Structure formats: structure tokens, C-alpha cells
Amino acid sequence: MVMLMTRPLFLLVSLLCLIHPARAADYTDQEARAAWEHWKQQPLTENNFHQVCDLLQDIGKTNIDISYDILKEYVPMVQKAGNKDWAHILLMGWARVKEAFLNFADAEDLYRKALINAGDDARRLDEVFVGMSLMYAEWGRADSLDKYDSLGKRNAARAGDIENLSFLYTFGAMGHLTDTAGMNRGLTLAITLATGLADKNALFTARYNYASIYCRYDPQREVTILDSLLDLAKDSTLTHKPKLYERTAFYFRNATPSIYSQLVQVNLLLADYENAGKFADLLYNAVIAPNPNAPQAPFFNSELAMVKAYQGQYDSALRYLDRARTLFKVPEDSIPYPSYFLAAGLIAEHKGADDRALSYYAKASRMSGMEGIHLMPSELYFAHALILVHRLDEAEKILAGLKAQLPTRTYSAYGYYYYKHYAELLKAKGDHAGYGKALEMFYGIKDSLASLNHYRAIQEIEAKVRLRDKEQQIVRLREESEAQIRKRSRDLLFFAVFAGLGVILVLLLLGYVRNMLLRKGQTEQIARQTQALQENRIREMEKQHRIDVMQGAIDAEERERHKIADQLHDEVGGMLSLAILNLSSTLEKGRDDPRSEEKLNKSQEVLFSVSTTIRELSHRLTPLAIEKRGFKKAVEDMVDTINLSQKLSLQAVIIGFDDDDRYKASFYNDLYCMLQELLHNILKHAGAKTAVLELIEHDGVLSIMVEDDGVGISEDMATKGKGLETVRSKIVYLNGWVEIARKRERGTLVVIEVPAQEDVKS
Numbered sequence: 001m002v003m004l005m006t007r008p009l010f011l012l013v014s015l016l017c018l019i020h021p022a023r024a025a026d027y028t029d030q031e032a033r034a035a036w037e038h039w040k041q042q043p044l045t046e047n048n049f050h051q052v053c054d055l056l057q058d059i060g061k062t063n064i065d066i067s068y069d070i071l072k073e074y075v076p077m078v079q080k081a082g083n084k085d086w087a088h089i090l091l092m093g094w095a096r097v098k099e100a101f102l103n104f105a106d107a108e109d110l111y112r113k114a115l116i117n118a119g120d121d122a123r124r125l126d127e128v129f130v131g132m133s134l135m136y137a138e139w140g141r142a143d144s145l146d147k148y149d150s151l152g153k154r155n156a157a158r159a160g161d162i163e164n165l166s167f168l169y170t171f172g173a174m175g176h177l178t179d180t181a182g183m184n185r186g187l188t189l190a191i192t193l194a195t196g197l198a199d200k201n202a203l204f205t206a207r208y209n210y211a212s213i214y215c216r217y218d219p220q221r222e223v224t225i226l227d228s229l230l231d232l233a234k235d236s237t238l239t240h241k242p243k244l245y246e247r248t249a250f251y252f253r254n255a256t257p258s259i260y261s262q263l264v265q266v267n268l269l270l271a272d273y274e275n276a277g278k279f280a281d282l283l284y285n286a287v288i289a290p291n292p293n294a295p296q297a298p299f300f301n302s303e304l305a306m307v308k309a310y311q312g313q314y315d316s317a318l319r320y321l322d323r324a325r326t327l328f329k330v331p332e333d334s335i336p337y338p339s340y341f342l343a344a345g346l347i348a349e350h351k352g353a354d355d356r357a358l359s360y361y362a363k364a365s366r367m368s369g370m371e372g373i374h375l376m377p378s379e380l381y382f383a384h385a386l387i388l389v390h391r392l393d394e395a396e397k398i399l400a401g402l403k404a405q406l407p408t409r410t411y412s413a414y415g416y417y418y419y420k421h422y423a424e425l426l427k428a429k430g431d432h433a434g435y436g437k438a439l440e441m442f443y444g445i446k447d448s449l450a451s452l453n454h455y456r457a458i459q460e461i462e463a464k465v466r467l468r469d470k471e472q473q474i475v476r477l478r479e480e481s482e483a484q485i486r487k488r489s490r491d492l493l494f495f496a497v498f499a500g501l502g503v504i505l506v507l508l509l510l511g512y513v514r515n516m517l518l519r520k521g522q523t524e525q526i527a528r529q530t531q532a533l534q535e536n537r538i539r540e541m542e543k544q545h546r547i548d549v550m551q552g553a554i555d556a557e558e559r560e561r562h563k564i565a566d567q568l569h570d571e572v573g574g575m576l577s578l579a580i581l582n583l584s585s586t587l588e589k590g591r592d593d594p595r596s597e598e599k600l601n602k603s604q605e606v607l608f609s610v611s612t613t614i615r616e617l618s619h620r621l622t623p624l625a626i627e628k629r630g631f632k633k634a635v636e637d638m639v640d641t642i643n644l645s646q647k648l649s650l651q652a653v654i655i656g657f658d659d660d661d662r663y664k665a666s667f668y669n670d671l672y673c674m675l676q677e678l679l680h681n682i683l684k685h686a687g688a689k690t691a692v693l694e695l696i697e698h699d700g701v702l703s704i705m706v707e708d709d710g711v712g713i714s715e716d717m718a719t720k721g722k723g724l725e726t727v728r729s730k731i732v733y734l735n736g737w738v739e740i741a742r743k744r745e746r747g748t749l750v751v752i753e754v755p756a757q758e759d760v761k762s
Contacts, residue, residue, distance in 0.1 A: 027044035126164040166193040166202035176535040298327035338364035358385035656697025686710025
């Protein structure tokens with residue numbers, strides 16, 4: 001797999017050739033050196049060579065340095081014996097591990113030795129050229145990459161080595177990231193060459209890099225390609241874990257974890273921290289959990305601490321950070337990975353230790369050229385910390401230097417945090433006009449990311465629904481089959497009994513028919529009278545029920561109008577009076593008044609609050625919101641407003657409702673008011689941190705599901721609450737059905753179904 005130096009973690013996922021994942025022998029340092037002392041005294045036979053290779057992989061799981069020491073002694077011994085194939089195996093594996101840990105100078109020296117050892121053997125030469133091309137692409141040495149990539153392509157083409165030729169086109173394309181047209185041509189050709197090969201490593205490598213590198217500025221397309229690669233990742237040629245001596249050609253050993261790691265990156269890039277956390281956990285369980293003390297473990301733990309801090313799970317982030325510090329086995333100031341210090345800074349900032357956070361961010365910013373999976377330069381965090389301690393000139397200088405990267409990264413987490421911190425800077429400097437513009441840009445980026453993540457969430461829900469339907473269909477078919485078998489058994493068992501009883505039943509039936517004919521006349525007359533009485537009673541009950549429903553709806557509307565009037569009078573009126581008072585005082589005393597600027601700033605803040613309150617009220621005036629934006633957009637705006645308040649994390653899934661003319665306007669208004677009341681109850685009474693809203697359009701019926709993780713609704717509140725009484729009235733009026741229940745674990749679940757009321761004109 002190819003990655004840039006800005007993505008060092010993912011090199012660790014795919015290329016650790018000496019670190020075999022299978023659980024074999026675990027060696028202490030003393031046991032490892034003792035085992036090597038034994039094997040180096042043995043003759044150089046094929047079996048003994050394989051034993052030493054296995055020893056190297058087992059030791060490398062926990063102490064890669066001892067494996068390096070063994071290689072320093074063993075490679076000269078093998079070369080002295082004249083076995084070039086064995087020397088090739090050791091040199092290639094050694095070089096790839098050095099490369100994976102970004103020790104490019106050491107890797108270059110080892111690849112040059114492998115090139116000399118290859119001689120004129122076409123297979124060995126092709127594999128060395130592939131390894132060197134990958135290394136120089138990651139190292140950023142474009143001239144050296146072009147040289148060895150060209151040599152490798154000529155050699156592989158002469159030898160008809162299609163697999164290595166595909167690798168070379170993939171890695172060659174990665175060396176010139178600014179030449180997107182050339183990158184597209186190279187990767188497309190690599191995919192074409194590898195498509196017919198039985199071994200899928202070259203195909204997966206080309207398609208993976210097409211998604212992760214070429215599509216890096218098109219996250220939706222990247223996610224689609226990565227999703228399609230999950231099936232290819234299960235191919236046996238990728239999932240096989242070869243021992244060191246079994247395969248020297250490049251291979252994509254950890255395909256599925258590499259997809260997970262890229263999905264972590266994409267979700268962080270989109271500021272979708274919930275999904276980033278899910279894929280980070282999958283990645284950790286696949287790569288680190290089987291071997292918690294592996295050499296790459298401290299790097300992964302540092303990255304997991306970053307992800308958990310972004311999610312707001314600071315206790316979990318601190319545990320991962322402590323584990324990383326222990327595994328690095330060096331003093332904290334000597335830890336060689338910036339993500340560790342960024343995670344430590346985020347935790348310190350959360351605790352209010354701004355000076356300590358600044359120290360951590362400064363340490364990370366001095367490690368230039370490495371961004372980790374979060375894909376944001378450390379300088380951005382450093383600038384934010386400088387603003388917190390009011391070192392504004394230094395922060396402004398750093399942000400000015402980072403602005404050059406904005407054009408290609410605006411609508412990503414980079415732009416999101418850049419404008420957030422830039423707005424902080426301008427506010428601290430008193431530049432209120434600039435602050436307003438920066439804040440507007442920040443919210444524009446936030447809305448864009450929220451819209452994209454919302455679309456992706458809907459796609460995920462739809463996929464789950466389709467999968468659930470298939471599972472239910474399979475269960476239903478199985479149950480029907482079992483029922484048919486049981487039915488046939490019962491038929492056979494009781495057939496004889498039914499045959500015997502048949503004669504008796506016929507005789508009884510004849511007597512019964514005669515008796516019924518006698519009583520039929522009397523029974524029909526009584527039945528007609530009873531039916532007439534029942535029909536009259538039902539009509540009266542339905543009439544009274546309709547009157548009660550309409551009265552309930554009228555009462556609910558009246559309460560809502562009083563509520564809005566009170567809020568306009570109490571909140572908006574009071575705030576406007578305060579703003580008018582400050583403005584009048586300023587106009588009366590003039591600009592010479594030393595407190596005039598303070599009064600104007602205070603008036604601006606009050607007017608911002610008035611604007612927010614009026615915007616919230618406008619969302620409650622449903623006819624206007626729906627008429628201007630449409631029902632679906634009005635609901636999405638209401639969800640965004642709740643999330644923006646940060647009082648509740650609300651996830652919404654809306655399927656359907658694309659035609660605003662399909663249903664009556666009053667029907668849309670009633671649905672909107674019900675959703676508004678349910679969400680208002682969660683904010684006001686539930687004490688919840690998260691909630692889920694599902695609004696789905698079926699054929700002829702609409703379903704609403706709202707659930708939260710709050711304290712749970714009481715039985716008294718569920719039956720007598722004024723807000724829920726309003727909701728029940730509307731549902732009854734719409735001939736719908738509602739169930740409100742306290743969840744067993746925690747929180748409340750509300751499920752509603754109402755018949756669709758389509759507009760006759762549509």
C-alpha cells in the first residue's frame with residue numbers, strides 16, 4: 001500500500017513483514033538471544049533457514065530491534081554460503097520493515113544490497129524495483145522514483161511479469177501527486193493489467209490507492225470504492241498470511257484493516273467522529289488486540305487516543321494515551337510521534353490546563369511532515385492554543401502560513417477547524433466584522449459536512465433495512481417450510497380418525513339441519529332487531545368521538561399560540577428593550593463616552609440572541625417554514641438547530657418526502673408540530689445526551705420513531721402530559737396509532753403510524 005509521509009500509521013498496517021500476526025512462540029529478550037545462539041551454530045539447510053525465519057517473525061512481534069541484530073549476523077552468513085535466493089528473502093523483508101517504520105535511509109541501503117544480490121535474475125530484479133519504487137514514492141524522492149520505476153517497467157515487460165508491472169504503474173503514479181491526469185492514467189493501467197491475474201494483490205493495491213490517493217478530495221466516491229473493496233479483501237490470495245520465506249513479491253497482507261484505517265481517515269476528514277470511532281475500534285481489534293505489545297502498538301494507541309478525544313470520550317482517550325506512553329518505553333519528551341502530543345493536548349485543554357495544552361501542541365508542531373490519521377497539521381492545534389493564552393500575533397502568523405492549503409481542503413475538517421480558530425482570533429482582537437465573516441464561513445462548512453454525513457447515514461440505514469428484510473424473508477420461508485412438514489404429519493396422523501368420524505358427523509348434521517330449520521325464523525327476527533340497535537349506538541359513539549377529537553386539536557393549537565406569544569413578550573421584548581436602552585445611551589452621550597464601544601458590543605450580542613430566538617420561533621411557525629423550504633428541509637433545519645445548540649446530539653434519518661405536493665399542507669403541518677413537540681419534550685424533560693429520529697414514508701402510511709437515552713418517561717407523564725396530549729389528539733384526528741414507552745435499559749421510545757393523506761390535486 002502506498003501512503004504519504006502525512007499518513008505514517010497506515011504503513012504500519014500493511015507492510016510489517018517480520019511481524020507475523022499468528023500466535024506462535026512469545027520470546028523474552030533473553031530467550032530470543034538464546035534461541036539465536038542455538039540456530040546460528042546449526043548448518044545452513046533449508047529446514048534450518050525456515051526455522052530462523054520463523055524465529056525472526058516471532059521475536060519481531062514484541063522486539064523488532066533483536067530481529068535487526070539477528071539479521072545483521074545472519075545475512076552475511078547466508079551470502080557467504082552463496083545462496084542468493086535466501087539472501088534475497090532476508091534483505092527484502094528487512095528493507096520493508098525499515099520502510100514501514102519510516103527509516104527510509106536504512107531501507108534504501110538494504111534495497112541497494114538486494115539489487116546487487118539479485119544479479120541478472122529477472123524475478124528478483126522485478127521485486128527489488130517494486131520495493132524501491134514504493135519506498136521512494138513514500139519518501140517523496142521523485143527523481144529516484146522515476147529512475148527505478150522506469151528500469152523496473154522495462155525489465156518486467158521484457159520478462160512478461162504482469163503482476164510486478166502493475167505494481168510499478170501503481171507506485172509510479174504515487175510519486176507525482178500534483179499530476180492528477182498522469183496519476184489517473186497510471187492507476188487505471190495498473191488496474192487493467194491486474195484484473196485477469198489469479199493473485200489479487202496487484203489488483204487490490206491499485207484499486208485501494210485509486211480510492212485513497214486519487215479520490216482523496218472526493219470523500220463520497222472514496223467511500224463507495226472502499227466499500228466495494230471489502231469483498232475483494234476476503235480473497236484467499238490476500239487473506240493468506242505467508243511466512244517470511246513463502247513470498248518475497250509485494251503483497252497486501254492486511255487488506256480489511258487497511259480499508260478500516262482509510263475509513264477512519266475519511267470520517268475524520270468529514271468531521272464525522274461517531275463513524276470514525278467505530279472504524280477505529282474495528283481497526284484496533286483487527287491489528288493490535290491480537291498482539292498488544294507489537295512494535296506498531298504505541299503508534300496505534302496514540303491515534304486511538306486522538307479519535308476518542310475528538311468523540312469527547314476523554315477518559316477512554318486518556319487510557320489509550322497512557323498505554324502508548326508505556327509502550328514507547330522512552331521519556332515522554334522523547335516520544336517520536338506527534339499524534340501522542342496532540343492527543344495529550346486535547347485532553348489537557350479539556351481539563352482547562354491551557355498552558356500545558358500549549359506545551360504539548362508546540363512539541364507536536366516541531367515534528368513537521370507527519371499528520372497521522374487526523375490529516376491536519378499540528379500547527380493548527382498550536383495556533384488554537386496560542387489564542388487560548390492570548391498570544392494573538394503568533395497565532396495570526398501561523399494561521400496565515402496555513403491559509404495556502406485551504407483551496408483544496410476547505411470543505412473538510414481542515415477548513416472546519418481553520419475558520420473556527422480564525423474566528424476565535426478575530427473575536428479576541430476585537431475585529432467584529434471579520435469575526436462575523438469567519439463565523440459565517442465556519443457555519444457554511446459545518447452545514448456542508450453535516451449534509452454529506454446525513455446523506456451517508458441515510459444510505460447506511462437503507463442498506464441495513466434491505467439486509468433486515470432479506471433476513472426476515474429467509475426466516476419466514478424457513479418457518480413456512482417447517483409448518484408444511486408439520487401439517488403433512490398431522491394430516492396423516494388424523495386422517496383415519498377423520499374418516500371414522502365422518503359417518504357420525506353426517507348423521508349429526510342431518511339432525512342439526514332439521515332443528516335449525518325450525519328455529520331459523522325466530523332467530524332471524526331477533527338478529528335484525530339487535531343489529532339495528534347496535535348500528536344506532538355505533539353512529540352516536542363515532543359522532544361524539546369526532547367532536548372530542550376536533551375539540552382536542554383546537555385546544556392544542558390554542559396552547560401553542562399562547563406559548564409563542566409568551567416567548568415573544570418575555571424573551572424577545574426584554575432583549576430588544578435592553579438593546580434599545582444601550583443604543584439610546586450611546587446616541588445620547590456620543591462616541592466620546594468611554595463605555596460607548598462596550599454598549600455597542602453588548603447591543604450586538606443582544607441582537608444576535610434576538611435573531612436566534614426569532615429563528616427558533618420561525619421554525620415553530622410551521623406553515624411558513626414548510627412553504628418556503630419544503631417539509632423535509634424544514635425538519636432537517638429543525639434537527640440542525642437542535643444539534644447547533646449542543647444541548648443534545650440528535651441523529652435523524654428521513655426516507656422519502658421528496659415530493660412536497662403529494663400530501664395536504666395541513667397534513668405536513670400536523671406532522672411537523674408532532675415532531676417539534678416530541679423533540680421539545682426530550683430537550684426539556686429527558687436529560688438525554690443523544691437521541692434518534694426516524695421519519696419514513698411507506699406506501700399508504702407514514703411512520704415516526706423517536707428515542708432517547710434520558711431518564712425515561714414516567715407513567716403519569718406518558719398519559720397526562722400536556723405536550724403528549726396534544727400529540728395524541730393530532731394522531732387520533734389523523735386516524736393514526738401511537739405507542740409511548742419507557743425503555744428497559746434507559747430512555748424513552750415513541751412510535752407513531754398515521755395513514756397518508758394525499759392531496760387530491762397531486
